[in-house]
Amino acid sequence: MPERHWIDLKQDATSGIETMRAHFEGHAYDPHWHDTYLVGITEQGLQQFNCRRQQHNSTPGKVFLLEPGDIHDGNAPHADGFTYRTLYLDPHWLDRELHAQFEEAPHNAQLGFAATLADDSRLAIATANAFEALHNDELRIVRQTALDNLLSNLTRHLHWRALISPDPRLPLVAQRARDYLHSHLHQDIGLDDLAAVTGVDRFRLSRAFKAAFGLAPHAYLIQLRLARARRLLARGELPVTVAAALGFADQSHLGRWFQRAYRMTPADYRRRCSILPD
Structure with a gap:
């Protein structure tokens, strides 16, 4: 049986955030990265991907969190495939919004995610609500409220790391x-x-x-x-x-x-x- 997939992709004109809902069966995509932060939820099936030298298995309700430059692939190990929805957050937008909300946010630092997969029902609901508000082009005040709620639930999964060049951990x-x-x-x-x-x-x-x-x-x-x-x-x-x-x-x-x-x-x-x- 041939592999099937569909993609529904839009961009919010105000924030520049891309929203994508997609379904894949079999091989989803080759290793690649984005220059945005990815916050998404698996809706259906088993979403399997490799990232940071580890294989991850995301099941319905789990939130996946990828940083800019995180190399990842995608695969559906089961015949019914998987469905997910994702928000692509521009790093400058995310940094600006977090500095506006939290005065203690350090400068000369880069945002990172503590883990690639999160089992957090409140974050999952906030991600789904933000997706729906942006993807369906709700009123601007509704979109902004949904994004603020996403950010407030996302903060417990974020950490700041100093920008060091060159990075002593790498050759x-x-x-x-x-x-x-x-x-x-x-x-x-x-x-x-x-x-x-x-x-x-x-x-x-x-x-x-x-x-x-x-x-x-x-x-x-x-x-x-x-x-x-x-x-x-x-x-x-x-x-x-x-x-x-x-x-x-x-x-x-x-x-x-x-x-x-x-x-x-x-x-x-x-x-x-x-x-x-x-």
């Missing part, structure tokens, strides 16, 4: 290579370029990078470009323009990688999320 070679990829993501980068920047041979570089970030340098670069592509498409940029701007060979090349990561085409994502008219 300096890997961090230098990552920084180079971020600052040159539009270019046709080779392993020899990264080796020259880091001062080690290509093989040691690749081993150190994958150990630190869970992806080989080329896979990391593709995910970096895809995350940027989502932002440009949501602003109304055309897929052909995005592909050229981010160093993809052509629009179909972008489309193949985008489909593998997000299970939709760039044009479909743009249509669902862009607030600009065609």
Whole structure:
């Protein structure tokens, strides 16, 4: 029997928060990351995914919490698949809202989630209510109230960590290579370029990078470009323009990688999320 899936994706024009409800059977999506915080709930079935070097099994009512850059995949081990709903929270929006609510929120710090899965009924209800308010385009005061309630229930699962560069927990070679990829993501980068920047041979570089970030340098670069592509498409940029701007060979090349990561085409994502008219 062929795998089946459906995706219902929208974007709230006021906050910029994306809301997605989706169903997958079999393989859901390849390893990828987002540059937003993900807060979602599993509605039906067993949602299985790998994140932070651990396999997670989310069942109905559980809340999954992912930070920007958390590499994760998706799989439905049972025949009936799984259904979930997710909010994609922009890091700047989340940081601004939390600093407005909590005076003790530290500066020069990054928000993190204490755990990837939470068994918290109040947070699950708050997540579902916020999703419904945004996805159904309720009155602005209703949307804001639902988001404030989500934030108040989310705080017990958040912690602040100092921004340290370079991070002593990761090899300096890997961090230098990552920084180079971020600052040159539009270019046709080779392993020899990264080796020259880091001062080690290509093989040691690749081993150190994958150990630190869970992806080989080329896979990391593709995910970096895809995350940027989502932002440009949501602003109304055309897929052909995005592909050229981010160093993809052509629009179909972008489309193949985008489909593998997000299970939709760039044009479909743009249509669902862009607030600009065609």
